[in-house]
Structures are given as C-alpha cells and as structure tokens.
Amino acid sequence: MSEPLSIDVIVIGAGAVGENVAGRVVERGLSAVLVESDLVGGECSYWACMPSKALLRPGTVLSAARGVAGAREAVTGALDPQQVLERRTSFTSDWDDSSQEEWVTSTGIILERGWATLTGEREVTISHDDGSGTTYRATHAVVLATGSTPTVPPIDGLADLDYWTTREATSAKEVPASLAVLGGGVAGVELAQAYARLGAEVTVIARSGILGNYPKEASDLVLDALRGEGLTVLTDTATNAVTREDGRFVLDVGDGRTVTAEKLLVSTGRHPNTAGLGLESVGLDPKTLTRDDTGRVPDAGGWLYAVGDAGGVVQLTHQGKYEARVTGDAIAARARGDLGESAADWSAYASTADRAAVPQVVFTDPEIAMVGRTLEQARKDGVNASETSLEIAVAGSALHSDGYTGWAQMVVDEDRKVLVGVTFAGPEVSEMLHAATIAIVGEVPLDRLWHAVPAYPTVSEVWLRLLEKYGL
Ligand SMILES: Cc1cc2nc3c(=O)[nH]c(=O)nc-3n(C[C@H](O)[C@H](O)[C@H](O)COP(=O)(O)OP(=O)(O)OC[C@H]3O[C@@H](n4cnc5c(N)ncnc54)[C@H](O)[C@@H]3O)c2cc1C
Numbered sequence: 001m002s003e004p005l006s007i008d009v010i011v012i013g014a015g016a017v018g019e020n021v022a023g024r025v026v027e028r029g030l031s032a033v034l035v036e037s038d039l040v041g042g043e044c045s046y047w048a049c050m051p052s053k054a055l056l057r058p059g060t061v062l063s064a065a066r067g068v069a070g071a072r073e074a075v076t077g078a079l080d081p082q083q084v085l086e087r088r089t090s091f092t093s094d095w096d097d098s099s100q101e102e103w104v105t106s107t108g109i110i111l112e113r114g115w116a117t118l119t120g121e122r123e124v125t126i127s128h129d130d131g132s133g134t135t136y137r138a139t140h141a142v143v144l145a146t147g148s149t150p151t152v153p154p155i156d157g158l159a160d161l162d163y164w165t166t167r168e169a170t171s172a173k174e175v176p177a178s179l180a181v182l183g184g185g186v187a188g189v190e191l192a193q194a195y196a197r198l199g200a201e202v203t204v205i206a207r208s209g210i211l212g213n214y215p216k217e218a219s220d221l222v223l224d225a226l227r228g229e230g231l232t233v234l235t236d237t238a239t240n241a242v243t244r245e246d247g248r249f250v251l252d253v254g255d256g257r258t259v260t261a262e263k264l265l266v267s268t269g270r271h272p273n274t275a276g277l278g279l280e281s282v283g284l285d286p287k288t289l290t291r292d293d294t295g296r297v298p299d300a301g302g303w304l305y306a307v308g309d310a311g312g313v314v315q316l317t318h319q320g321k322y323e324a325r326v327t328g329d330a331i332a333a334r335a336r337g338d339l340g341e342s343a344a345d346w347s348a349y350a351s352t353a354d355r356a357a358v359p360q361v362v363f364t365d366p367e368i369a370m371v372g373r374t375l376e377q378a379r380k381d382g383v384n385a386s387e388t389s390l391e392i393a394v395a396g397s398a399l400h401s402d403g404y405t406g407w408a409q410m411v412v413d414e415d416r417k418v419l420v421g422v423t424f425a426g427p428e429v430s431e432m433l434h435a436a437t438i439a440i441v442g443e444v445p446l447d448r449l450w451h452a453v454p455a456y457p458t459v460s461e462v463w464l465r466l467l468e469k470y471g472l
C-alpha cells in the first residue's frame, strides 16, 4: 500500500459547515482536503433550508397581500404550484453542485469525492465511486462535518414503506393531493404549511403539541393559523402503526381513528451522522461523541474535531457555520502554538454563543423568531429569570397588515439586568431577531437598551413596549 498523502487538515463533509472550516484554515495558511460523498453544499442548499424556504415564500407573500385592504382586491388567483416548484428548483440549482465545486476549488481547498472513513489516528481513507481509494494523514486535525440523518421512530410497519423524509418533501416534482406529516417540529410544520398552501390536504400528527421548543403563546399562534387555513393538526396523538392500502398510507392514531394520505412525511427529528465513519478504529463510540467549545472531541486526544449537525450541539446552518469559523481559527491557532487545551469564553476560539444566544426562526406564516433561553430553560440553567410578554400592537404592526396578531417576550437575568432570551411571533418578525441577538451577546444592560429608540412606525416599537412593561 502506498504511503498516505500528507495534509494539514482533513474535513469530512462538504456541507455549509465543512466548506466553512476548510475555507477558514486555508485562509490562515494551512492546507486542507475536503471530502464529500454526495453534493458539495450539503443538506441546507439542496434538501433543507433553501428549498423549504423557497416552497414557503410564495404563500407568505400572497397571504401578506391578502392581509392589506386595497392590495387584497388585486389578488384574484391562487398560487401556481408548478411555478413555485420551478422557482424552488432554481434555488437548488436543479441539484447540480458545479458552482459550489468551483467555489471550493477556487479557494485552494483540495476537493475529494467519495466516502471517507477514519482508518487510524489522523488517518482518513476515501473510497471513490470507481473503486479506488486515497489515504491522507493530517498533521494538525481531522474535522467531522458529516451532518445529521433523520431519526425514524420504531412505529409498526413504517420501516417497510416508501415514506418521505424531508429530502423527498423538499425535492418533490409534484404536489400530492394529500399529505400526512408525522412530527410537529419545525421541519414538519414548515413543510405542512407549504404543501397545504400549494393545494394538498394536510394532516399533522404530533405526539404532544407542535413546536414544543418555543413558548406556548408563540407556538399557539402558529397552531391557530394552521388550523385557520384548513390544515388538520392532531395534537397529543400517538401513531401506533402505518400500513399501505390501495396505494395510500393509513396511519392508526388510536381509539379506532385513522389518517389516510397519498404521501407520508416523517419529520421526527435528526441525529448526528457519525455511523460508518470508522470512529471505532480510533477507540471512539459514534453514539456518544462530544465536543468542547473549540470543537475538539476531548476523548480523541487532541486531533479530532466535530462541527455543525455532526457535533450534536445545535442543528442550524448559521450556528454550524459559526462553529466552523471558531474551529477553523482554533485549529490554525493550535498549529501556530497560540492556543492550548481550552479557550476562554467569548474568545475567537470558543463557540460560547451555542450556549447563550442561538437565533432560530420558524419560517411559517406567522413566523416565530427566538434567541437565547426561554423562561423555563433560563430557570433550569440556574438563572434568576423574569419574563415580560405582550401582544404586538404598535403603529408599525397595524400598518403592516389588517388585524396583525403577534406576541413578544423578553427573559431577563434579574441579577445582571440583561436579556437572556427574546421571542417574537407574528408575520415577518424574523428580521427583528438580530437586534435581540446583539443585545444578548453584547450583554447590553437594560438601562442602556432603554436608549435604543426604535424608529416610528416600525414593528420594532414592540421593544419599547416590552421595556416599558418591564418597568423602565
Ligand atoms: C427540512 C429542513 C429545513 C431546514 N431549514 C433550516 C433553516 O431554514 N435554517 C437553518 O439554519 N437550518 C435549517 N435546517 C438545518 C440545516 O439544514 C442543518 O443544520 C445544516 O444543513 C447542517 O449543515 P452541516 O454542514 O453540518 O451538514 P450537512 O449539510 O448535512 O453536510 C454534511 C455533508 O457530509 C457529507 N458526508 C457525510 N458523511 C460523509 C463521509 N463519510 N464521507 C464523505 N462525505 C460525507 C454528506 O453527504 C453531506 O453533504 C433545516 C433542516 C431541514 C431538515
């Protein structure tokens, strides 16, 4: 066997996160090989963020126009499903990754296509489609950026059926007449609304409520909106078994009730893609991989990192890319001898915001935009927390749309008098989120935040109302 090729850094997985780690280390003078077995760009570009948002956006625009008298009268038709699907396809470049490949190679990163496995400490072997193999040995780091994979519940009959995962739902070429969605998380709820607005008869089956990670007032706004526009949302409903009858999925949801649909989307969460990577060959259990704030896997002895969905901390593109920048910088700093075992909180080498200020948006209509902790999470983390919440009712919201309904909440650390969490729910609230992220990351004292005057008449005036209600 030939000697392994020598390289500074090996990154496994060329999703948004892997691309960013590789890009960062190369910018800092190290050499890097990036390995991808599927499309360069990963889940977000082709089967997740981009296509799902492209499927939702036309419906949101239409409903926004219908929400304003004068514009409403100009809307005389419904969505054109074929046009919506075609526009979605333009955002996925028709599942062609040549432009992403061009970007990767233009940066000086070496791109290798094939399946990568760890075959020893710092050593990765790539199996190419033509049966050949290439082995690299990393001087400084091997980075797992292998993403996540759907978690499919052990429901009777399900494993044998050709159900949709989010991949099929985001890449479908036709709108089914009916769709059952198993799981009331963010992926299920977004795709449920997108398909309902495209004309499918949609039933969501949630074992508890929907969007359980968000404050109930916020998720209830979405629940009411979904039901108001004709989706069936079954909450507190277990799915006992699934069969296929006359070409349709039949879900047994207890008490003799069934849900029948042409397609079934299973969106019941995801777990890190760490199986089949050869982690066992270096004495690691793929199921219990952990990472520190620099991205390093402590049990591996210093050379292995895990970032993005594979790292198992947050499953969001923007946060994964943040981890990628931090880890890329940490690897380069360690290579220079500028960084030891651990990194200080909020330094360039620690992804501290993963613990304190993760922004997340549910792109339904209405939207939920949240950053930091809910009241319950804050108290669980030992924060002496209070909450202030109200309906969004300011001049900006009234102007935005007739009958605007929204809700906002801030969670305050009473000992430090700073924000630790903010949630907005309502039409198009996502663009207000970054102000909250800045306030939390910057630990802006409330009596200074009071001087951040929102422009009139914007929906952001809700900030003023929250601070007034808090007592400022
Ligand atoms: C339907 C849906 C909608 C979403 N919407 C949003 C959103 O709006 N905003 C948001 O922030 N997040 C969203 N997410 C989450 C987001 O998609 C993920 O957090 C993000 O894609 C993770 O990026 P990653 O690079 O870690 O993993 P991935 O994008 O999954 O990339 C991992 C790559 O590694 C490759 N790979 C794996 N193993 C190997 C191997 N052994 N050898 C070679 N290559 C390998 C895979 O082929 C893949 O290309 C959504 C997720 C879903 C499912």
Ligand SMILES: NC(=O)c1ccc[n+]([C@@H]2O[C@H](COP(=O)([O-])OP(=O)(O)OC[C@H]3O[C@@H](n4cnc5c(N)ncnc54)[C@H](O)[C@@H]3O)[C@@H](O)[C@H]2O)c1
Residues within 6 Å of the ligand: 153, 154, 182, 183, 184, 185, 186, 187, 188, 190, 205, 206, 207, 208, 210, 211, 212, 239, 267, 268, 269, 270, 314, 315, 316, 360, 361, 362, 363
């Ligand atoms: N807008 C966005 O940023 C966005 C959109 C989609 C997905 N994502 C990311 O992708 C990840 C995956 O999304 P997701 O919605 O699949 O996961 P999720 O963890 O958000 O939701 C999964 C849901 O499935 C439910 N569930 C689990 N097992 C079940 C069972 N046996 N029967 C019924 N329900 C069951 C859970 O209670 C939960 O409500 C999320 O963690 C999220 O970070 C983000």
